[in-house]
Amino acid sequence: MQQHPDPKDPARRNFFAEGASVVIGGVISLVPVVAGARVLLDPLRRKSKAGAATRVTSLDALPPDGVPRKFPVIATRTDAWNKSTAPIGAVYLRRSPEGVVTALNVVCPHAGCFVDYVAEKSSYLCPCHNSTFKPDGAVSDAKSPSARALDSLEVEVRGGKEIWVKFQNFRAGHAEKIPCT
Ligand code: FES
Incomplete structure (x- = not known):
């Protein structure tokens, strides 16, 4: 006849208790290891995102007169x-009397020189x-060597007072x- 182990057997209880303490101890010892690895690798997780917007200036620095002003990015x-x-570049920002802000890349689309606002x-x-x-x-002279207008850029006024631009360069010499x- 087969004998079932006695559930109250002290040797059996010790086996399970020791097994549980090994598992719990292992999990607890992993916590500082994982935390340390996160601190060590943190800079790698914070790489700058390509194509992200960049803060250029405050809205106060741009009078609402529609006149372009140049800012570094x-x-x-x-x-x-x-x-x-x-x-990484520069932009001309304009703010219309209605409060609309627009951004243009300062690079001429013809061959890459920097344009001046006169x-x-x-x-x-x-x-x-x-x-x-x-x-x-917009191109103002039909005989202009530039095949396209100055390159407009995405612009956003954050919190009603900070101007952010998604800066991007475009290939010269193309329409x-x-x-x-
Ligand atoms: S680079 Fe501007 S006109 Fe040629």
Whole structure:
């Protein structure tokens, strides 16, 4: 006849108690290891996102008169363990009397020179081959060597007072806006 083990057997109870303490002890010892690994690898988790918007200036710095003003775009970059800032380009921002903010890349789409805004002529002028553009960025002369308007950029006013731009360069010499990668 088969004998069933006595559930009150002290040896059996000890076996399960020891097994449970080994499992619980293992889980507890993993907690500081996982926490330490997270701290060690934290910079790797915080890499800057490509195509993210960058804060350019405050809304107060842009009078609502529709006149373009030039601002540098300075991005914060995070590599494995360092955080640094560096200029990545520049934009012309305009704020209309109605409060609409627009952004244009300062790079001429013809061959990549930087355009200047000439307030007396209410026009952008490219010093390299004389392309001219209206304040909204449109080509103003049919004989302009630039095949397209100045490149508009996504702009957002956050919290009603901070201007953020999704900065992007586009390939020169094309009629279409082709993002540089
Ligand atoms: S680069 Fe601007 S007109 Fe040629």
